[in-house]
Amino acid sequence: GAPAAAPPGQSGSAAAGGAGSSSVIIGIGGQTLLTYLPVTLAQELGYYQEEGVTVDLQDLQGGSKALTAMIGGSTHVTSGYYEHTIQMQAKNQKVKAFVDMGESSGLALLVAPKNEGNIKSIADLKGKNVGVTSPGSSTDMFVKFLLAKNGMQQTDAAISAIGAGSSAVAAMEQGQVDAAVMLEPDISVLTKRIGHDPVILEDVRSADGLKEVFDTDAWPSSSLYAKTEWLDQNKETAGKLAKAIKRTLEFIDGHSGEEIAAKMPEKFAGGDKALYAKVIEDLKKTLSKDGTFTDDGVQAVLETQRVANSEVGNKDIKLQETYTNEFVR
Amino acid sequence: MSPLAMRSTQLLLTIAVLGAWELSVRAGIVDEFFFPLPSDILQTVWVWVSSGFVFPHLWVTMQEAILAFLVGAAVGLLLGFVLARVRFLERLLDPFLQMFNALPRVVLAPIFLLWFGLGIWSKVAFGFTLVFFIVFFNTLEGVKSVDRVLVDNARMLGASEKQLLRHVFIPSALTWIFSSLHISVGFAITGAVVGEYLGASAGVGYAIAQAQGVFDTQGVFAGMFILMIVVLIIDLLVNRLERHLLRWRPVQSS
Amino acid sequence: MSPLAMRSTQLLLTIAVLGAWELSVRAGIVDEFFFPLPSDILQTVWVWVSSGFVFPHLWVTMQEAILAFLVGAAVGLLLGFVLARVRFLERLLDPFLQMFNALPRVVLAPIFLLWFGLGIWSKVAFGFTLVFFIVFFNTLEGVKSVDRVLVDNARMLGASEKQLLRHVFIPSALTWIFSSLHISVGFAITGAVVGEYLGASAGVGYAIAQAQGVFDTQGVFAGMFILMIVVLIIDLLVNRLERHLLRWRPVQSS
Amino acid sequence: MDKTKPTLSVLDWEGKISTAPAKDTSIYAVELTGCTRQFPTPGGETYFAVRDINLKVVPGRFVSIVGPTGSGKSTILNMAAGLLNPSAGSVRSFGEPVIGVNRRASYMFQQDPLLPWKTVIDNVSLGLTMAGVSKAEAYSEARRWLEKVGLKNFADRYPHQLSGGMRKRTAIAQAWIVNPDVLLMDEPFSALDVQTRQIMENELLQLWQESGKAVVFITHDLDEAIALSDEVVILGAGPGSTVVGSYEIDIPRPRDLLDIRDDPQFVALHREIWGRLKIEVSKTYQTAMAEEGDVA
Amino acid sequence: MDKTKPTLSVLDWEGKISTAPAKDTSIYAVELTGCTRQFPTPGGETYFAVRDINLKVVPGRFVSIVGPTGSGKSTILNMAAGLLNPSAGSVRSFGEPVIGVNRRASYMFQQDPLLPWKTVIDNVSLGLTMAGVSKAEAYSEARRWLEKVGLKNFADRYPHQLSGGMRKRTAIAQAWIVNPDVLLMDEPFSALDVQTRQIMENELLQLWQESGKAVVFITHDLDEAIALSDEVVILGAGPGSTVVGSYEIDIPRPRDLLDIRDDPQFVALHREIWGRLKIEVSKTYQTAMAEEGDVA
Numbered sequence A: 001g002a003p004a005a006a007p008p009g010q011s012g013s014a015a016a017g018g019a020g021s022s023s024v025i026i027g028i029g030g031q032t033l034l035t036y037l038p039v040t041l042a043q044e045l046g047y048y049q050e051e052g053v054t055v056d057l058q059d060l061q062g063g064s065k066a067l068t069a070m071i072g073g074s075t076h077v078t079s080g081y082y083e084h085t086i087q088m089q090a091k092n093q094k095v096k097a098f099v100d101m102g103e104s105s106g107l108a109l110l111v112a113p114k115n116e117g118n119i120k121s122i123a124d125l126k127g128k129n130v131g132v133t134s135p136g137s138s139t140d141m142f143v144k145f146l147l148a149k150n151g152m153q154q155t156d157a158a159i160s161a162i163g164a165g166s167s168a169v170a171a172m173e174q175g176q177v178d179a180a181v182m183l184e185p186d187i188s189v190l191t192k193r194i195g196h197d198p199v200i201l202e203d204v205r206s207a208d209g210l211k212e213v214f215d216t217d218a219w220p221s222s223s224l225y226a227k228t229e230w231l232d233q234n235k236e237t238a239g240k241l242a243k244a245i246k247r248t249l250e251f252i253d254g255h256s257g258e259e260i261a262a263k264m265p266e267k268f269a270g271g272d273k274a275l276y277a278k279v280i281e282d283l284k285k286t287l288s289k290d291g292t293f294t295d296d297g298v299q300a301v302l303e304t305q306r307v308a309n310s311e312v313g314n315k316d317i318k319l320q321e322t323y324t325n326e327f328v329r
Numbered sequence B, C: 001m002s003p004l005a006m007r008s009t010q011l012l013l014t015i016a017v018l019g020a021w022e023l024s025v026r027a028g029i030v031d032e033f034f035f036p037l038p039s040d041i042l043q044t045v046w047v048w049v050s051s052g053f054v055f056p057h058l059w060v061t062m063q064e065a066i067l068a069f070l071v072g073a074a075v076g077l078l079l080g081f082v083l084a085r086v087r088f089l090e091r092l093l094d095p096f097l098q099m100f101n102a103l104p105r106v107v108l109a110p111i112f113l114l115w116f117g118l119g120i121w122s123k124v125a126f127g128f129t130l131v132f133f134i135v136f137f138n139t140l141e142g143v144k145s146v147d148r149v150l151v152d153n154a155r156m157l158g159a160s161e162k163q164l165l166r167h168v169f170i171p172s173a174l175t176w177i178f179s180s181l182h183i184s185v186g187f188a189i190t191g192a193v194v195g196e197y198l199g200a201s202a203g204v205g206y207a208i209a210q211a212q213g214v215f216d217t218q219g220v221f222a223g224m225f226i227l228m229i230v231v232l233i234i235d236l237l238v239n240r241l242e243r244h245l246l247r248w249r250p251v252q253s254s
Numbered sequence D, E: 001m002d003k004t005k006p007t008l009s010v011l012d013w014e015g016k017i018s019t020a021p022a023k024d025t026s027i028y029a030v031e032l033t034g035c036t037r038q039f040p041t042p043g044g045e046t047y048f049a050v051r052d053i054n055l056k057v058v059p060g061r062f063v064s065i066v067g068p069t070g071s072g073k074s075t076i077l078n079m080a081a082g083l084l085n086p087s088a089g090s091v092r093s094f095g096e097p098v099i100g101v102n103r104r105a106s107y108m109f110q111q112d113p114l115l116p117w118k119t120v121i122d123n124v125s126l127g128l129t130m131a132g133v134s135k136a137e138a139y140s141e142a143r144r145w146l147e148k149v150g151l152k153n154f155a156d157r158y159p160h161q162l163s164g165g166m167r168k169r170t171a172i173a174q175a176w177i178v179n180p181d182v183l184l185m186d187e188p189f190s191a192l193d194v195q196t197r198q199i200m201e202n203e204l205l206q207l208w209q210e211s212g213k214a215v216v217f218i219t220h221d222l223d224e225a226i227a228l229s230d231e232v233v234i235l236g237a238g239p240g241s242t243v244v245g246s247y248e249i250d251i252p253r254p255r256d257l258l259d260i261r262d263d264p265q266f267v268a269l270h271r272e273i274w275g276r277l278k279i280e281v282s283k284t285y286q287t288a289m290a291e292e293g294d295v296a
């Protein structure tokens, strides 16, 4: 693929900016992940600038790394999963999400082609090897949650880390795992490579799936969050960011996959523009329309955490301190 | 200084560093989110050990590291010796080996997974690419810097190429080889762990990745602590072997 | 064999390998999804180069790698010399250095980010931890294996500790040091790239990571190809420096 | 030992074969014809170490080479051993051109050639074990040789634990044990005290007389050269030194090394050779002192 | 040069100071008192290299040590140089105990001590440059010395490009150039031809006579020892060898090294010392031959 633009200048180590700063460093937990697309798209559309903030995007290749970088003061705002704010509260770190981008985690539990006949339900996963992107990630917790929901032990299935991208596709294709939790565009790529639709056990990319698995309409996933302290000191900047993202979400809602793909840097298409447009079209239904969190949604996320993450477990979590809709309204 | 006194000094040093760490965390100078209390780490280690949780992981990692170490060192030695003896090959292949050495292994992870699967072999391959280059370059240089007179003498005494290797080159390059082995012990383990970290279903790297995924820094440090202990033990063994094989060297009086 | 003939042979070898690769991909023996056509890779390289896209990235990576190389080599040399001369320190610190060498650097990425920020310094630190250990262990061993008579002679001629270092230890350990530098050139670049790969907004590692994230294997390979070329050039320079500094060595007749 | 005995080994030292060119070239154990060797100098020029060397040694003959320091004696031995290729000229041994090392020769180097990682006995027995002799046999043979050189009690020492003279003697035993057809020795006895030296000289003569070996011997001690040899070859002053004289030593054998210095034949030969050698050595010094070198 | 001249340097070689113990111990340039040195053997036992060595050398005196090979001559020199600590006994130089290297001595080693990465001239001038002498000055001084040892034209060669004798001569120049108060020399001339050797011997005598230096000289050549020295010390057979005799050489100076061998005093001394030395050397051999070592 031919790249479009030179990379943004590497900014030095960023001391957490002073109050009223209109220059923000956003750490993204994987810039090429579709679920974080609005953050990059907003930059491409020039919305940040229009709102009056200068945004520097840093690709940190994973949600937990992006979060850690923010806690360490390298970035101000993180584009990561909402569940991190809950996990941080369990660790006595005050982190608050202020824009919701993903209504759903966009995950699907796929059966490897070699097991298409054998595994028909979650219960069939007993004793099997399930691939996740990395242990402890939301894909891992998704599996744990599903197992628990179906009355199984967390240890009933072996969890293998297979990463994302080509390594995940290869692991599935070659049958190195029996099933795997995957994200877009990996699912589409896998589909294309095996030549038929893979068997999907659970799919929360759609409203139906969400209802079925989590019994909710929304399950906030990708979001922008920051340290509560930073938010309190930079209300104005946060508001501008939230506005920019909200406008981007509206833009996405109002445009087709192709139109959106055309706005993204060319290299993000990875050479296959048609496929890219298609997955963006699919993505649209998992994205939030207005950037707000719902009580049901955050509650569902907490439930998942309680079940799947022993670090949260039964700790006392004050949900209202983990998110705010103050800036998107 | 007697070995015992040395060990005590080392222990004291360790305790001093850990103590300072503990105090600065408690005093809030160091952020507990990144550097958990040493006492908590040790407790986690204890839990991992006493519950037996860590042993299957450690066993997997050790298998990978030892295989990577052995295969990497063997191939590195072999190629090092061959290329040092056949100047043509060395000049031909040197740039290629240099180029491959500069390939970022992490980027290659998907290819390793593809070729060697999710099991231990992809990690062995990972560690191999680290160990091999270190041992190879050192062996090459070690053989090339053998005293000319020794080689000539052995050849005059009727040494075949194989005997030259055995009686002259290998012993002469042994200090070099051991230096590279000292370096590669660490790298073999690093390779295995990073390999696991990127894709695996067991191993200390997997355990560390899991802990890191849920922001359990104590677990991360506990995993690294256990690795350090293991390396310490392996290094002791390598040192002993080295002392045995290099016993002909004059004792260094300081 | 003349240098020119050697270069031609290397070129031929390269072409042969790439040709075989191209053919087996076209024949469907090798999966293009993982191993794109060499011709496509070269084309991507051409696009990256001609559009100027790669140069800012390369510049960032080179800065990081060169800094990591220089700082790592300098500190490794210094500590290597000091520890080789002060046996007490060596015995005291050796186990600690061994342990630290076994720490998986990738796991430490968050700490590097914490300490050194998102800019080039965290990548320099990353590369440093690779280069340092290689140079350190080799320097240590190199100084320890200096011919005793040479040291004694220099001391009798009135050498101070500093002069010993300059006139005896450094030149004598130079073959060792160069061996470690040969290894570390690759590792410095690897370190920088892996560091970028884990979190950055520029650099070849970043470009590779982005390409990998979108299944652009051509881009991944193009990035690695460019790295290889750069290493080749650096290695040529290191070789030249080595030949100059070791010109006192007897010419090796094969 | 897989070395084949030379067909000429029946000719013993009394054979008195002249050094005049023979038709059958395979008669020479060592044959250097017109050998020149040059080295590149730091200044980029070439330095002629030796020029146009002709040296022919038949089996059973003991030839010594004397000459000023730096005149190229070691260079000649290196060429005869096949370790150094002549820049011009040819080297043959028993009729075969020497390519790679000379497999029928054993060479005692001027420098210290002991393997530091092998004990004395392992160093000495090396030639045998490499030839496939069993370890036990090689060891017992090595012990016999160590006894000859007076190092029986030092068999399990490493070279760095020996004195300079002991290392030399170990190297001597190492070179002798393989029982070669040609013995090349570069100042073997210079680090030894007078008496040990005499013992070694006697051992050498005995070893040589027992078989039809050819010996090429370098020494700075003209007494030693005359006492031991059938022929003394004088090398001229460098650079580009060449053979300036060759003297047949016809003192009858067996010789008594202790009293040979009083033999009138010895005295006469010594005077003659010394007169010639002196010229060469002074030349070397005159060259070194007078000539304006490129560094002056 | 930061070395302070000894207060006693006015005493020149004609001073004939006896070796009998003096009250003022600072009078000795080198003083070994009851020095014993042992080494661990591979068998785990200890091997006594030298035992109870007493050696006192006043400034301006030329003392030679002779003895069978392996008797501990180099060991004694190493102790005097401060490179080897005695297991028992004390080493002093000009009254000061020798701790670390002996800063007032210069040592020419038995082994090859040249730095392979330095050219001949850089090797020779090393002692001066390290003492802070400017490079130009050190080079011109080094050239002067290279001329003395006949290597003027080889100044820019690296050691591996030299012959064995040339390397030795470079080492000699290296040791002499620093102009020390004590010269320790371990078989400096053994690799040289007779004439070069005489030139070197003359240079050494001249160097020594010019100043009140003390010289401790090891050689295997008794002629050389007698010709050069004020005193010849004989070391006994090892293991655990010790000084078995010390002979005052009172041949008047200046001596003519060429003809000294015909001097009746020389002949008498030679016979006497040789008689003693012979016993020691034979002992060494008897020990080596008869004793059942631990490897037998």
Ligand SMILES: Nc1ncnc2c1ncn2[C@@H]1O[C@H](COP(=O)(O)OP(=O)(O)OP(=O)(O)O)[C@@H](O)[C@H]1O
Residues within 6 Å of the ligand: D039, D040, D047, D048, D049, D067, D068, D069, D070, D071, D072, D073, D074, D075, D076, D110, D238, E160, E161, E162, E163, E164, E165, E166, E191
């Ligand atoms: N590798 C080399 N490069 C340059 N010159 C060399 C090399 N080897 C030997 N020479 C030169 O060749 C000449 C002869 O050297 P050689 O070692 O043969 O002398 P030699 O007669 O053995 O002297 P000695 O009695 O001192 O051992 C010397 O001038 C030496 O400098």
Ligand SMILES: Nc1ncnc2c1ncn2[C@@H]1O[C@H](COP(=O)(O)OP(=O)(O)OP(=O)(O)O)[C@@H](O)[C@H]1O
Residues within 6 Å of the ligand: D160, D161, D162, D163, D164, D165, D166, D191, E039, E040, E047, E048, E049, E067, E068, E069, E070, E071, E072, E073, E074, E075, E076, E110, E238
């Ligand atoms: N490091 C060592 N370990 C064990 N033994 C040693 C060591 N160094 C010397 N020796 C022994 O000490 C004795 C004396 O050695 P030294 O080198 O002083 O002899 P030398 O008189 O100089 O002999 P030469 O004339 O052969 O040089 C020898 O028997 C030698 O084996």
Ligand SMILES: [Mg+2]
Residues within 6 Å of the ligand: D073, D074, D075, D110, D186, E163, E164, E165
């Ligand atoms: Mg020679």
Ligand SMILES: [Mg+2]
Residues within 6 Å of the ligand: D163, D164, D165, E073, E074, E075, E110, E186
């Ligand atoms: Mg000695």
